[in-house]
Amino acid sequence: MWSLITQIFPYAVAFTIPLLITSLGGLFSERSGIVNIGLEGLMIIGMFTGALTISVLEIAMPGAAIWVGLLAAFIAGALFAMLHAFACITLNANQVISGIAVNMVAGALTTYLARNITGSGNILIIHGLVRKDVPVLSALPVIGRLVFTQTYATTWLVLFLVVLSTFTLYKTKFGLRLRACGEHPHAADSAGINVHLVRYLAVMISGAFAGLGGATVIVTYSGEFNGTAAGLGFLALAALIFGQWKPLGILGATFFFGFASTVANVSQAIPALAKISGIYLKTFPYIVTLIALVLSSKSSQAPKALGEPYDKGKR
Amino acid sequence: MTTRAGREYILSLVAIVLGLVAGAVLMLLSGNNPLLGYLYLFRGGLMNIERLGNTLATATPLIFTGLSVAFAFRTGLFNIGAAGQMLIGGLCATAVGLTFPWSRPVLLAAMLTAALAGGGLWAALPGWLKARFNVHEVVSTIMMNWIAFWTVFYMVPRYFKGPFLETESQKLPDTASLKTQWLSALFNGSYINLGIVLAIVFVALTAFILDQTTFGYELKAVGFNRHAAGVAGINVNRNLILSMTIAGALAGLGGATFYAGYASNMQIGVLPSQGFDGIAVSLLGANSPLGVLGAAIFFGLLHTGKGFMNAMTRIPPEIADTIIATIIYFAATSIMVERVLDRLKRRRAGQLPVAAGRDTIAAPKKGGAR
Numbered sequence: 001m002w003s004l005i006t007q008i009f010p011y012a013v014a015f016t017i018p019l020l021i022t023s024l025g026g027l028f029s030e031r032s033g034i035v036n037i038g039l040e041g042l043m044i045i046g047m048f049t050g051a052l053t054i055s056v057l058e059i060a061m062p063g064a065a066i067w068v069g070l071l072a073a074f075i076a077g078a079l080f081a082m083l084h085a086f087a088c089i090t091l092n093a094n095q096v097i098s099g100i101a102v103n104m105v106a107g108a109l110t111t112y113l114a115r116n117i118t119g120s121g122n123i124l125i126i127h128g129l130v131r132k133d134v135p136v137l138s139a140l141p142v143i144g145r146l147v148f149t150q151t152y153a154t155t156w157l158v159l160f161l162v163v164l165s166t167f168t169l170y171k172t173k174f175g176l177r178l179r180a181c182g183e184h185p186h187a188a189d190s191a192g193i194n195v196h197l198v199r200y201l202a203v204m205i206s207g208a209f210a211g212l213g214g215a216t217v218i219v220t221y222s223g224e225f226n227g228t229a230a231g232l233g234f235l236a237l238a239a240l241i242f243g244q245w246k247p248l249g250i251l252g253a254t255f256f257f258g259f260a261s262t263v264a265n266v267s268q269a270i271p272a273l274a275k276i277s278g279i280y281l282k283t284f285p286y287i288v289t290l291i292a293l294v295l296s297s298k299s300s301q302a303p304k305a306l307g308e309p310y311d312k313g314k315r
Numbered sequence: 316m317t318t319r320a321g322r323e324y325i326l327s328l329v330a331i332v333l334g335l336v337a338g339a340v341l342m343l344l345s346g347n348n349p350l351l352g353y354l355y356l357f358r359g360g361l362m363n364i365e366r367l368g369n370t371l372a373t374a375t376p377l378i379f380t381g382l383s384v385a386f387a388f389r390t391g392l393f394n395i396g397a398a399g400q401m402l403i404g405g406l407c408a409t410a411v412g413l414t415f416p417w418s419r420p421v422l423l424a425a426m427l428t429a430a431l432a433g434g435g436l437w438a439a440l441p442g443w444l445k446a447r448f449n450v451h452e453v454v455s456t457i458m459m460n461w462i463a464f465w466t467v468f469y470m471v472p473r474y475f476k477g478p479f480l481e482t483e484s485q486k487l488p489d490t491a492s493l494k495t496q497w498l499s500a501l502f503n504g505s506y507i508n509l510g511i512v513l514a515i516v517f518v519a520l521t522a523f524i525l526d527q528t529t530f531g532y533e534l535k536a537v538g539f540n541r542h543a544a545g546v547a548g549i550n551v552n553r554n555l556i557l558s559m560t561i562a563g564a565l566a567g568l569g570g571a572t573f574y575a576g577y578a579s580n581m582q583i584g585v586l587p588s589q590g591f592d593g594i595a596v597s598l599l600g601a602n603s604p605l606g607v608l609g610a611a612i613f614f615g616l617l618h619t620g621k622g623f624m625n626a627m628t629r630i631p632p633e634i635a636d637t638i639i640a641t642i643i644y645f646a647a648t649s650i651m652v653e654r655v656l657d658r659l660k661r662r663r664a665g666q667l668p669v670a671a672g673r674d675t676i677a678a679p680k681k682g683g684a685r
Contacts, residue, residue, distance in 0.1 A: 037395075086648075087644070091648050091650045093650065097598060097643075097646075097647040100395070100643070101644040101647045102644070103591075104640035104644075105643075105644055108639070111633045111636070112633040112636075112637045115631035116631060121631070231460075234461075237457075238454055238457070238458065241451075278465075278468075279465055279466060279468075279470070282465040283466070286458040286461045286462050287458075287462065289454075290458050294444060294448045297450055
């Protein structure tokens with residue numbers, strides 16, 4: 001059993017991390033009051049930009065290319081998210097429809113561009129990140145073997161961003177303002193906060209994080225852009241709600257999804273699990289999410305003004 | 316621009332033009348001639364009776380998913396789950412078609428009923444969760460999409476495995492296909508099938524329910540203002556569940572027309588794109604059944620013509636999806652267009668431009684959040 005867990009764990013973590021950072025991005029957007037269904041599309045933008053940048057640069061500058069690719073995906077995600085921000089904040093458009101439009105534009109546009117560039121529509125990178133042991137800490141008993149061996153550098157980057165984001169949201173002036181815009185934008189406005197600006201920034205952060213999440217998929221376990229994020233963005237959105245719009249909740253929810261999905265993926269190789277039909281294992285995370293949504297519906301922690309356009313004249 | 320509906324159709328047309336312009340820019344950027352591209356795109360969908368039939372056949376499932384989304388929308392619900400409902404509808408129809416050796420009319424009726432019931436039940440759950448626990452339907456229908464995806468993924472190989480591939484079901488017998496001799500002959504052997512007839516019947520039926528019945532009135536009342544409808548004595552929860560169920564049934568029928576009409580077997584591991592395209596169709600068609608019919612045929616045309624365009628030029632077929640997606644973005648941001656139109660109108664009337672700040676989305680306003 002122990003050896004089984006140690007075998008599964010690195011895969012579960014690798015699957016969790018892109019979900020975690022994307023979901024964290026969604027947290028910024030939704031805490032500021034903007035629903036972001038477009039996370040899926042923003043991940044695709046990150047995957048495309050990351051894969052394209054790395055595939056172009058990796059001959060000339062091996063090693064560094066990956067980090068340039070991640071940075072490019074981060075920036076591209078933020079820029080593309082402005083489409084959503086413009087529609088939702090400046091034009092008061094319906095946020096769900098705008099998010100769906102963002103998803104559709106991202107998927108179609110990147111596939112179109114990739115077809116023009118490579119012909120097949122897929123973009124391959126030759127070298128992804130290499131798994132490394134963390135020095136010293138990997139020698140620790142139990143957690144050293146589980147957490148600090150065979151890790152990707154992006155895992156630590158993302159975990160650092162989680163800590164940084166939590167600090168930003170709860171301990172800084174910007175974080176307080178951002179949350180105020182999601183709870184009661186009129187009160188925030190009367191206190192001198194520029195609601196539109198804060199929401200723009202929040203949506204752009206969500207795009208940047210989702211873009212980074214998409215590129216993380218490319219440099220860790222996928223290695224190829226193929227025009228889809230396979231529902232990861234939607235899963236990140238579900239994790240955001242499952243985690244009740246809180247950083248720690250998101251961490252738990254995404255790890256649950258990561259672990260459950262990994263177990264389902266490797267179940268055929270594990271005698272104890274091979275007996276269970278794959279259909280139960282594969283649908284398990286989604287069914288649990290539905291149940292969790294029901295259980296949390298009474299005491300939902302959703303931001304009060306989530307999904308409502310900010311209209312200065314409204315009381 | 317006299318009526319609200321007329322205004323919405325104008326905004327849809329502007330969105331289409333802007334989407335086509337964006338497509339032209341993309342063609343130019345990739346070094347192709349947009350005029351030639353569009354010429355082949357439209358010829359590919361219209362140039363002879365067979366291709367016209369294919370356009371209608373491609374439009375058929377889109378009409379159903381579009382109706383599905385529009386129907387739920389009128390009650391203030393977002394049905395993002397049309398793809399999953401299509402899959403379940405298709406699975407039910409395929410299961411009946413492959414299992415029972417009945418005569419053709421009986422078998423087809425049973426298959427369609429099964430698809431209708433399957434899709435309906437699949438959507439009834441999110442509807443019930445919304446009514447009973449206030450679980451947001453956007454999230455629950457997305458979850459249901461993936462549950463449907465994996466259900467088909469495991470059920471098809473286990474019970475209906477095809478003779479050659481693990482990833483597809485057996486081919487449906489001719490008696491279980493919506494493809495019909497006279498219709499195929501009429502359109503020179505295209506993919507067109509009885510689904511299009513069914514689709515047109517359901518366009519009329521949904522228009523009738525929404526505009527002519529008390530039930531439709533109650534649904535729309537719930538969509539406009541849930542609380543006011545409740546105060547007026549309308550059973551809000553019952554209407555929410557029924558609206559989702561009917562929406563799911565429509566998408567389920569769309570699945571039957573796709574998997575037992577356009578195609579003749581089910582592929583696993585694919586979430587049908589018609590589900591999300593249905594949202595686009597509904598939005599472009601201003602959530603009215605007739606608008607949905609028009610928008611679906613237009614998208615069917617783009618999808619049918621893209622292969623021909625790709626064969627005649629070097630433009631990748633994905634341009635069609637890009638154009639559709641751009642149209643949807645412009646439809647979603649139609650307030651921008653509306654502001655410009657307002658300004659033009661005022662200038663013509665000799666007035667000074669005044670900042671317009673109205674809400675434009677055609678959908679009923681949704682109160683609160685998930």
